[in-house]
Amino acid sequence: MHRAVRSKREKITLLNKRKSRGAQEVNFSVGDYVLRSRVDERCHNKLLVTWIGPYVVTSANAHSFRVRHLLTGKEQDVRASRLNFYADSDLEVTEELLAHVAAQGIVLKGENLVDHRWNKESERFELLVSRCGLESIEDSWEPLQSLAQDIPVLVQAYVDAAKNSELSTAFQALVSS
Known part of the structure; x- marks a missing residue:
């Protein structure tokens, strides 16, 4: 009985090790709405990550995704690790959402x-x-x-x-x- 338990436990351990070997691949599709992380400098020499967007994924490259800002239409390449799902592809782009996006990253005089x-x-x-x-x-x-x-x-x-x-x-x- 002890041998069976030990064998079962070793199998589970091996399976868990296999799962944790590779990083989880994030797959975004063209048309997905995503948030992009922006790194800002903060007090005490720390960095602050802010999620901005939404952006829409326009194409997928080998190591990055091409995204387009909803308001400005500006496109840029972003690594998958810097993106996060925002909503599904049937997001309703309203005036209120565009106003919210317009206020992000604004420079005040x-x-x-x-x-x-x-x-x-x-x-x-x-x-x-x-x-x-x-x-x-x-x-x-x-x-x-x-x-x-x-x-x-x-x-x-x-x-x-x-x-x-x-x-x-x-x-x-x-x-x-």
Whole structure:
């Protein structure tokens, strides 16, 4: 009896090992709606993966899929590991869905810089940015380094008006490097 149990257990173990050897292949078909992952940089040097879309699969290549954005119509090749099923092929593309897709990845214009602070955790200055078309409660703290690259003229004007020597020194170090 023990030999039969051991034999059965070994068979199950071998079957499980065979199953786990290869990665699960994802098969998308032309016409499937998918989400694409976008990797963004986050605080503390971590990456944040955001699922954006939906996209529609237009063709399948050997190692990637060609997808088309629903709103812009822009096509791009994406690896299968960066795609996830969104819905079945009979998805109803409505005005509401198109409006939602249009709001993804939108770049908002900085209206003005409201305040600054020293972030002890990241050991850097941050500026409070007020965005065009948003309420003041939606203002966000952004790193001085990224703002100095994106909107240098606006940052320079704020630093000059703030009259803070530490902030001015940090900004000059960023500009000169």
